Amino acid sequence: MTRHIEDDALAIGSASDATAAITVRSLTKRFGEVVAVDDLTFSLRKGAVTGFLGPNGAGKTTTLRLLLGLAEPTVGEALVFGRRYRDLERPASRIGAVLESNDFHPGRSGRDHLRALALAADIPPGRVDEALELVELASAARRRVRTYSLGMRQRLGLAAALLGDPELLVLDEPANGLDPAGVHWLRRFLRRFAEQGGTALVSSHMLAEAALTVDDVVIIDRGRRIASGRLDELTERGRTTLEELFLALTGATP
Amino acid sequence: MKGQLRAELLKQRTTRTILGLFAAMLGLVLLAVLLHSFGLPADALGDASRQLMVLGRGEFLGALFAALLGALSVTSEIRHGTIRPTFLATPQRARVVAAKVSMGVLIGAGFGLVAGAVATIVGAAALQERGIDVQLDAGDYALLVAGATGAAALWAAIGVGIGALVRHQVPTMIGLCAWLLFVEGLLADSTGGLGDVARFLPGSAAAAISGQGPDTLLAPALGLVLLVAYAATAAVAGAIATNRRDVE
Numbered sequence: 353m354t355r356h357i358e359d360d361a362l363a364i365g366s367a368s369d370a371t372a373a374i375t376v377r378s379l380t381k382r383f384g385e386v387v388a389v390d391d392l393t394f395s396l397r398k399g400a401v402t403g404f405l406g407p408n409g410a411g412k413t414t415t416l417r418l419l420l421g422l423a424e425p426t427v428g429e430a431l432v433f434g435r436r437y438r439d440l441e442r443p444a445s446r447i448g449a450v451l452e453s454n455d456f457h458p459g460r461s462g463r464d465h466l467r468a469l470a471l472a473a474d475i476p477p478g479r480v481d482e483a484l485e486l487v488e489l490a491s492a493a494r495r496r497v498r499t500y501s502l503g504m505r506q507r508l509g510l511a512a513a514l515l516g517d518p519e520l521l522v523l524d525e526p527a528n529g530l531d532p533a534g535v536h537w538l539r540r541f542l543r544r545f546a547e548q549g550g551t552a553l554v555s556s557h558m559l560a561e562a563a564l565t566v567d568d569v570v571i572i573d574r575g576r577r578i579a580s581g582r583l584d585e586l587t588e589r590g591r592t593t594l595e596e597l598f599l600a601l602t603g604a605t606p
Numbered sequence: 607m608k609g610q611l612r613a614e615l616l617k618q619r620t621t622r623t624i625l626g627l628f629a630a631m632l633g634l635v636l637l638a639v640l641l642h643s644f645g646l647p648a649d650a651l652g653d654a655s656r657q658l659m660v661l662g663r664g665e666f667l668g669a670l671f672a673a674l675l676g677a678l679s680v681t682s683e684i685r686h687g688t689i690r691p692t693f694l695a696t697p698q699r700a701r702v703v704a705a706k707v708s709m710g711v712l713i714g715a716g717f718g719l720v721a722g723a724v725a726t727i728v729g730a731a732a733l734q735e736r737g738i739d740v741q742l743d744a745g746d747y748a749l750l751v752a753g754a755t756g757a758a759a760l761w762a763a764i765g766v767g768i769g770a771l772v773r774h775q776v777p778t779m780i781g782l783c784a785w786l787l788f789v790e791g792l793l794a795d796s797t798g799g800l801g802d803v804a805r806f807l808p809g810s811a812a813a814a815i816s817g818q819g820p821d822t823l824l825a826p827a828l829g830l831v832l833l834v835a836y837a838a839t840a841a842v843a844g845a846i847a848t849n850r851r852d853v854e
Contacts, residue, residue: 417852417853420694420697421693421697422690422693422694422852422853423852423853424852437697438697438698440697443694443695443697444694444695449694451690452687452690454687455686455687455688455689455690455691456686456687456688457617457621457682457686457688458686459621459622459623460617460620460621461620464616464620465688465691467616467620468613468616468617468620469613469691469692469695471609471610471612471613471616472609472610472613472692472695472696472702473609473695473696474609512691
């Protein structure tokens with residue numbers, strides 16, 4: 353089974369290399385003795401939602417930080433649209449990203465948070481209210497973030513990512529802490545984003561939810577890629593579940 | 607850079623932090639000036655250098671609170687995590703630091719102007735009220751206010767740099783307060799301190815700009831040049847560190 357998966361992954365990787373939204377090549381990140389990301393290679397198919405899956409501590413967040421220029425790789429490279437994120441002149445107009453669900457000043461309103469980001473990213477101020485409408489947060493926009501529920505904070509983060517009308521979304525555990533209605537909303541949102549030609553990389557350890565949302569998966573464990581490809585091919589069109597596959601691959605089954 | 611600067615100014619306008627800092631500064635300026643002018647014995651306030659020291663509390667507190675404002679503009683973003691969206695919007699991190707320095711210089715100058723003017727006006731009035739002969743002229747007053755403005759603007763830049771180097775909010779705040787309130791005073795102490803060398807420390811350079819120590823401190827112009835050098839060094843060091851280090 354492993355061989356089949358690897359072949360699949362390579363096929364996807366090479367086919368989309370020239371125009372890939374994301375290209376991760378031999379990416380390694382060490383923190384002292386700890387190897388958080390270990391020789392990781394994958395690329396992303398455009399117009400698809402890709403689930404970036406792995407157990408807690410597998411290196412998902414570190415990979416996303418490397419991809420978004422917040423950390424420097426020890427070895428290898430992580431490119432967005434063929435370039436390092438830090439070398440992009442107006443990255444927010446092509447890539448929207450959310451790494452943490454609560455990256456806000458509690459005393460600032462949601463709308464002011466977005467206004468400051470729009471100024472810095474050279475995005476027309478009119479986009480602020482549009483983005484708030486997109487995530488259905490317009491009515492609470494002038495309240496201080498300290499009064500927001502977790503779901504509202506998740507959506508405000510998403511609004512920040514959508515400010516520049518990006519073609520690529522990178523979201524780290526966006527469903528964390530959402531209630532069922534919030535999860536449903538997020539899934540519908542991501543599906544619509546992909547239908548309109550958008551590409552998304554969404555990390556998650558919630559497999560049942562991911563299986564409903566994503567087209568492709570990249571599964572990592574201890575910093576290494578252990579599987580990648582189209583979800584329906586990896587699960588042999590429903591003969592096995594993503595959960596079974598994941599547990600078998602990560603060696604968590606008894 | 608213009609967008610980043612406008613973003614930094616908007617960030618300052620949209621929380622209550624700046625109001626709190628401003629109110630605390632104003633309250634302390636009034637307290638310090640009034641305590642000194644009314645509390646010290648009249649014969650200790652007779653000569654010009656002592657009067658300059660009392661009115662110079664505006665420069666000192668303006669610089670201190672401008673430094674805190676500058677440092678908070680960095681450490682608060684790290685503490686609340688907004689540094690991540692900030693760097694996603696502007697991955698050229700040195701630009702973010704430069705915008706914060708510019709914002710700090712602008713708002714710090716405002717802090718210093720108010721602190722210097724209030725201390726000068728209230729201090730001179732209080733001394734006169736006590737019947738003490740104020741030996742300062744218009745040139746002294748102008749230098750006190752202009753010096754406070756410049757000193758606070760430059761100390762705000764130092765605060766941004768130190769905040770970017772230290773990153774953690776509480777150690778940064780304590781460090782800046784401790785330096786300006788105690789450490790420089792201890793080092794300047796005639797016994798056991800650095801002696802004459804203490805004139806070249808950044809707090810003393812700031813006091814020199816407002817003409818507070820014609821006999822003990824550097825000349826105002828020299829103090830200004832030295833403090834510009836300190837501010838530039840801190841800002842550049844902060845920008846380099848911010849560029850090099852990973853963001854949590």
